[in-house]
Amino acid sequence: MGAARRQKVTLSIGEVARRTGVNTSALRFYEDKALIGSIRTAGNQRCYTRDVIRRVSFIRAAKRVGLSLEEIRAVLADLPEGRTPTRADWHDLATRWKPWLDERIAALERIRDQLSSCIGCGCLSLDQCALYNPDDVAGRLGAGPRYLMGDTCGHVTRTPTGEPP
Numbered sequence: 001m002g003a004a005r006r007q008k009v010t011l012s013i014g015e016v017a018r019r020t021g022v023n024t025s026a027l028r029f030y031e032d033k034a035l036i037g038s039i040r041t042a043g044n045q046r047c048y049t050r051d052v053i054r055r056v057s058f059i060r061a062a063k064r065v066g067l068s069l070e071e072i073r074a075v076l077a078d079l080p081e082g083r084t085p086t087r088a089d090w091h092d093l094a095t096r097w098k099p100w101l102d103e104r105i106a107a108l109e110r111i112r113d114q115l116s117s118c119i120g121c122g123c124l125s126l127d128q129c130a131l132y133n134p135d136d137v138a139g140r141l142g143a144g145p146r147y148l149m150g151d152t153c154g155h156v157t158r159t160p161t162g163e164p165p
Contacts, residue, residue: 009049010047011053012046012047013028013045013046013047016053020057028046030056030059035055035076036048038052051085058076059072075096078093107148107149110148
């Protein structure tokens with residue numbers, strides 16, 4: 001079967017749900033959010049071209065790494081409509097994602113490594129905050145968990161045992 005013929009094959013919403021592991025309600029939601037598209041039958045039932053399977057699989061993977069639906073929509077907008085993305089399409093997308101994923105991984109590693117200590121929120125609510133965040137230095141750096149966001153200015157250096165020097 002040629003590429004043009006394969007693309008004309010449509011799948012029911014139930015078949016797409018089965019093949020992607022996504023509920024039919026999620027498929028309707030993705031369509032409402034313009035992440036995927038469907039074709040309507042004469043009876044107004046949704047049917048999908050085969051390329052939607054990769055798009056839905058991509059949405060699931062993107063959600064797992066923490067992309068918002070808006071970020072996913074922006075990426076999908078760069079993929080071709082009406083045909084299954086090629087290996088080159090996916091390679092280009094992955095290349096653009098790499099710096100973002102590296103940044104996300106670094107942030108998760110900071111959370112993991114600092115989870116048992118002060119996160120630099122400036123709250124001074126932990127007994128040890130006076131050690132980790134003396135005089136609320138993190139609060140002067142801005143709102144939010146400053147140390148987890150990568151700020152180190154004013155952060156007290158720790159020895160390998162976790163004690164201040």
